[in-house]
Amino acid sequence: MHGTFLNRLHTYDINPKFSKRAAYFSMEFAVDQSLKIYSGGLGFLAGSHLRSAYDLKQNLIGIGILWKYGYYDQVWNQDHYMEAKFVKKEYSFLEDTGIIFPVTIHDSKVNVKAYFLPPDVFGTAPLFLLSTDIPENDYLSRTITHKLYDSNLAAKIAQSIVLGVGGAKLLDIIGSEPEVYHMNEGHALPLVFYLYSKFRSEEAVRNRMVFTTHTPELAGNEEHSLELLEEMSFLHCIPLDEVKRIAKISGDTLNYTLTALRLSKIANGVSEIHSKVSQSMWQGNEGVCPIIHITNAQNKKFWKDEVLEDALNTNNDELLVRRKKELKQELFKEVADQTGKIFDPNVLTLVWARRFAGYKRAQLLLHNYEKFLGLISRKHEPIQVIWAGKPYPEDKLGIDIFNYINHTVEQFDRCAILTGHEMKLSAMLKKGSDVWLNNPIPPREASGTSGMTASMNASINFSIPDGWFPEFAKHGVNSFIINSKPTDSWVQRDDQDNKELLRVLEEEIIPTYYRDPNRWTTIMKQAMCDVYPQFDSDRMATEYYQKLYQA
Missing domain, CATH: 3.40.50.2000 (Glycogen Phosphorylase B;)
Incomplete structure (x- = not known):
């Protein structure tokens, strides 16, 4: 069944100039007003990327998360102060693939279901959206994909596992192993540990990974204790000493951006200025890949x-x-x-x-x-x-x-x-x-x-x-x-x-x-x-x- 599904991913003929198989991992995509799974600039950028990939007939697949409550609905309260309201969202235009598979979070099995946005609905490259809000999970597991950028730290880490590990596992299940894995910001970082477990080689991971860093702001360059990440299964059961070796970590914390830069073959900032800022921020660190600039754009x-x-x-x-x-x-x-x-x-x-x-x-x-x-x-x-x-x-x-x-x-x-x-x-x-x-x-x-x-x-x-x-x-x-x-x-x-x-x-x-x-x-x-x-x-x-x- 999944092989048949693979044959109908792209509804367009791939342009030979863009035939290399690429998977684009992003926490948010803004492809249409009706699909409320984005917060702002990162999503607008990712949505335009998928639209241009469609127009250029690129061999690219998007991987994201189906946020049940979206980001939030911005409303006024009775005293005319801003209020964030969370309302369930339903989308009849998404296709239920029937694919359900497990990922490990906090040493427990969490079931992930894949939904599909066909290219011709909004004129985008094919997009898979992952959800844990399904009857096969307990209530806590279902909430992982409820809110984009959940303020709860454990939930945020779990979301990264769903995106990175879940996305990679889905591609393996449908038989569409990419030649290039592209992380749009560091949210999908567990992907690199999944790939390392799969290939048992830093070089094999690095040859497949590329990375886009989007901000010099602290909030966009997450850093957490290795102990917490290990406890949450973020490291995909790789022993801590091995994680420290491949990520070149000397302390007890892991920085998402720095680790992505060390385990990618090349990275980019999103403007000329930003690439220079990123170079000054990170290139004094051992093992950081080249950071070029590819300026963001809109469709x-x-x-x-x-x-x-x-x-x-x-x-x-x-x-x-x-x-x-x-x-x-x-x-x-x-x-x-x-x-x-x-x-x-x-x-x-x-x-x-x-x-x-x-x-x-x-x-x-x-x-x-x-x-x-x-x-x-x-x-x-x-x-x-x-x-x-x-x-x-x-x-x-x-x-x-x-x-x-x-x-x-x-x-x-x-x-x-x-x-x-x-x-x-x-x-x-x-x-x-x-x-x-x-x-x-x-x-x-x-x-x-x-x-x-x-x-x-x-x-x-x-x-x-x-x-x-x-x-x-x-x-x-x-x-x-x-x-x-x-x-x-x-x-x-x-x-x-x-x-x-x-x-x-x-x-x-x-x-x-x-x-x-x-x-x-x-x-x-x-x-x-x-x-x-x-x-x-x-x-x-x-x-x-x-x-x-x-x-």
């Missing part, structure tokens, strides 16, 4: 507005401007529905929309409150501002920032904060914004792909030069740059970056939008031209084959 075919692209290709500025206003009106219907505020499509509209994390500084625009108040109260050449994004449900700082912005701006008619930042709202915000604001503390933004899809839809990036942005930005030509200089004090840096943000906004962006609409249109068009093809995921998926898989 233009999926994210673009067809009318905007037609207007660009036919050099029809009138259509471009008219369509942009229509898209603003569509976004403003959502603003009105959520907040009761009516926004004006003729007013310059800034959007800040991404995960609420401390280093991303969603509140930077409000840092000097008096100046912010003057900015959003001006009668001549006014602006409108929208925020959206989901903090991690256990991130108190991120939730506090979200609530602070909400209760600060809810009194202002020209400011709004929206909930439910998933693929549908994300697309509306990118298409309906005039300016896409991004102001992280550099160099902590590894990539920042939201700005790419904004540019694809004639929204002008206004950003600190971090992540992908320096590879794209030409100030006043296709974007606007907030120059940020390092300081010894975070408060001083916020002061300085806020001043520069306001200066560029007041002296360049606002006057250009209102007084020189022809130049504004030219900048929009240049952004749309410059973002393609370099930041389209077809380029990225091609580079993964050329630079990682065939290395």
Whole structure:
């Protein structure tokens, strides 16, 4: 039965240029609004990767987890503070493969069931999603695949085992052993120990493994005690002294990213800047593989507005401007529905929309409150501002920032904060914004792909030069740059970056939008031209084959 299943994995003929068999392991995939198994940028990136793999006819299979409660649903409580709500999700378009197999977690057998997303449902490479929420398991085992990024440490470790070991075992069961195993971030790390147990050779593991590291942030580079990992069966029953030898560990803890770098033949950062940051972080350690850069990208075919692209290709500025206003009106219907505020499509509209994390500084625009108040109260050449994004449900700082912005701006008619930042709202915000604001503390933004899809839809990036942005930005030509200089004090840096943000906004962006609409249109068009093809995921998926898989 499983052999027959293998024969119908790819509904397209494999392009000989991409015939090497690859399996892509990711904790989240954002392939469609209806499949709520993603939290943010990592998932958006993985979803675009699968779409481009489909378009390019690559011999790639995705491996993920079917999260029963998704990430979470972002709602308001009765006092208008953000609340994370967990609701069961059902998907009739997923195919039950009938494949159930055991993995070992905490020295106990846990049954894993495989579901399948056929390529033609959403236009992606074939995707398997693993679940432990089945009657064959006890209640505790069923909860392993309930919540993406569960805050319980034991649950998180168990999730990694399901993804890494479960994914590899599934591929063996269906007879589709890859030539390349690609870990998208370190979540699937138990995979390397499974492969070592299978091949009994470090070299055999390393020859098959490639790795993408996505962040310099501590939370994205997990580290736990070897004792705990051994107790949880993370190490796949390999003796500790052997684990220490193959992972080159001298202490009593294991770092996911460092171990992945030591047991892969090659790795990549997700922008030029990020690869350099990653090299400086890790390459002083023994046995680390080369870290190149393959800059993240997004699938233009999926994210673009067809009318905007037609207007660009036919050099029809009138259509471009008219369509942009229509898209603003569509976004403003959502603003009105959520907040009761009516926004004006003729007013310059800034959007800040991404995960609420401390280093991303969603509140930077409000840092000097008096100046912010003057900015959003001006009668001549006014602006409108929208925020959206989901903090991690256990991130108190991120939730506090979200609530602070909400209760600060809810009194202002020209400011709004929206909930439910998933693929549908994300697309509306990118298409309906005039300016896409991004102001992280550099160099902590590894990539920042939201700005790419904004540019694809004639929204002008206004950003600190971090992540992908320096590879794209030409100030006043296709974007606007907030120059940020390092300081010894975070408060001083916020002061300085806020001043520069306001200066560029007041002296360049606002006057250009209102007084020189022809130049504004030219900048929009240049952004749309410059973002393609370099930041389209077809380029990225091609580079993964050329630079990682065939290395």
